[in-house]
Amino acid sequence: MTERLVVVGGDAAGMSAAAQARRLRTAAELEIVVLEQSDVVSYSACGIPYWVAGQVGDRDDLIARTPAQFAAADITVHIGTRAEAIDLDAGEVHARGGARFGYDRLVVATGGRPSRPPIPGLDAPGVFGVHRLDDGAAIRAAIDRLPADGPRRGLVLGGGYIGLEMAEALQDRGLEVTVVLADPLPMALLDTDMGERVCAALGAMGMTVHADQAVREVLVDADGRACGVRTDVGTYETDLIVLGLGMGPEVSLAAESGLAIGPTGAVDVDRSQRCRDHPEVFAAGDCAQTFHRVTGEVAHVALGTHANKQGRVAGSVIGGRPARFAGVLGTAVTRVRELEIGRTGLCTTQAEEAGFAYRTDVIEATTRAGYFPGAEEIAVKLVTEAGSGQLLGAQVVGGPGSAKRIDVLATAIWAGMTAEEMAGSDLSYAPPFSPTYDPVVVAARAVSRIEQG
């Protein structure tokens, strides 16, 4: 008898779950139906800033697979179909408009919800999110409407990854860019000293950063369009506003249906992405709670990498192959022009919250052999457990070639290595790629030297 899997939400987690379940079960065994409220599935929200910037030419480039491509793999996608309720007892999803989709298995992959603090005027036209492809299209259109020779000003609220990528994108399009932060520094998941490096670099790129200022109001012009913000420090005029205030879990559907919500505010699941009280229901991606590999505690980290892997775990289990999600370190990278930023594991705030006795070490080195053309400064910061020297977290800020070095440290943390072990490890060297001792090893040595001494 054919069972039916219904997936709510057709982006990274949902489509990974669907695709993985399909790999393991034929259409005769398992019917797969995806409900997606927008008109597109399997798209790269992370690519929106580069599309706005013009570095990626076409919206369709950001779409990995279309509904037609999924249909060819016997996965039915209903776009424009918003799930409004889940009847857990009946095993049915109710869509807006009245359609009902019965399920044997359900994957909730409703994604993230961009933070929108209760600021008057935030809903005015001219204020843009960066969540869906439509947001990208709207920002592009708004930029296109600006006079070529008149004022071209963009204001970004928030200094996380998306905020900084959008700041670069607006500058690429010839806008004068202002970044307004409630926090003292951009990149809240970097430590203060590393965030300061980023902040200084933004200034050197010609961006204006107003930090440590809560926005009290979005100002609107006579037509009701956003034209500036008022903070508790000053008033800043602009021609468009982009929100990069972070992302929480989108759990309204799950919560209203009675699925358990965890202490992080995301859907509570076990390590197979399964809802504990409803073993036929799974949640994955930005809407789901997960756990941190270093602390062992529950966590909510909205990243596409995790969404893909969690979806795949859910799809495996549904397909009949046991699978467990291995946890997160929150490894993330970005760049703003030539400045590259990476982080993984615990920053000092997180280490402190988790109750670790920790130490920190920061080193400065070069991305290539010092004498090699294109050698740029790189700073590497390690957070290690005091005494044991176990790596807890790492941060890098530097020139081209810096960011992806975080993967080495993420792998070392993943494996439970100490700084001492990392210091002895055999990383590659050639003048175009690193100094004889890679900066990552230099950082590990700085810790181990003192641990030994």
Add this chain to the structure above:
Amino acid sequence: MTERLVVVGGDAAGMSAAAQARRLRTAAELEIVVLEQSDVVSYSACGIPYWVAGQVGDRDDLIARTPAQFAAADITVHIGTRAEAIDLDAGEVHARGGARFGYDRLVVATGGRPSRPPIPGLDAPGVFGVHRLDDGAAIRAAIDRLPADGPRRGLVLGGGYIGLEMAEALQDRGLEVTVVLADPLPMALLDTDMGERVCAALGAMGMTVHADQAVREVLVDADGRACGVRTDVGTYETDLIVLGLGMGPEVSLAAESGLAIGPTGAVDVDRSQRCRDHPEVFAAGDCAQTFHRVTGEVAHVALGTHANKQGRVAGSVIGGRPARFAGVLGTAVTRVRELEIGRTGLCTTQAEEAGFAYRTDVIEATTRAGYFPGAEEIAVKLVTEAGSGQLLGAQVVGGPGSAKRIDVLATAIWAGMTAEEMAGSDLSYAPPFSPTYDPVVVAARAVSRIEQG
């Protein structure tokens, strides 16, 4: 009472040993004397191709520290001083010219000896090594003597790292480049399929590769200058010849003095770099035998990274702080124009020799998100233990951004991770840096999918 440390050989291993011993012992406690046969210490042989190419402008850029700088740290360097014998019983090094240097501790760091097969004509003028800075200067001078508009041809014997880097350098200087290999493919420490990728790329760069041809003779002109080579297949004219035939250990001083030589042909040392029968003598760097982290067997791998670390271990022990060298994976990277190459751990030949039952998986991916400008192809090959899935070795060949990914795999191998663990790991993602699943993870998944299935 002041003891004396004598170091024979003033490059990576020797100067690391000297510097580390000095960090731990004052000049009143330990006198440090370095004997170096050339006129320069602490230089980057790895930088010579880039100096020849003109990418690095100045010879002095390749010198990390001068004898005067070492003198300021109370390390006495005698340049132009060739050690000719060690009297182990008397505890004395005899230098050419008659000077004797008594020691309490001795570090033998005589480095590597470039392979020079017994080919007639190999000693002719116009045939150049790439070992010392003087070699680089000689090649530069030879290139400068070529007519600007006449024939400008360079021939490289051997296709290892140095050979390919020199091929690029000669091409950079406007020479028509031919590479002649005794092996069927360049990069002997890559598997055949990965070496083929490199070979194809060299051809696409306009280099001529004659593979699988033993050189029988270096041809000389009427002035006795090298003007071509004759192989068992053909004869190739050229204006200069560069040798990139690999590197063995330079052990003549050690062997003649009675220090034990290991089965690899390099000086036998324990894991503290100490000669077993002469605990007051240490050897480090390209002249010393080491051990492979994966096989646990003795190995000889001539790389500057190991030389630095082994020297540091010897210096620590001499300085009174216990230290052990943690072994090698033979991690190495290079690039030829846009083509980047990396390898670590065991290739299939090595896995077979070591007696592993292994499997291999190769994947193709892109260095960045597929839609992102500058995304280039990357191939990742993993060698894993059959059954356990333990990572034994890895190879990458691809466009810019490929090479340093080998460090992630080197770290995973270092930590004893399986492909399955690697597949779950939390590596970074952003469109300018990688697809959602980093190619390294895609490769690990390819293994684990089959291991699971």
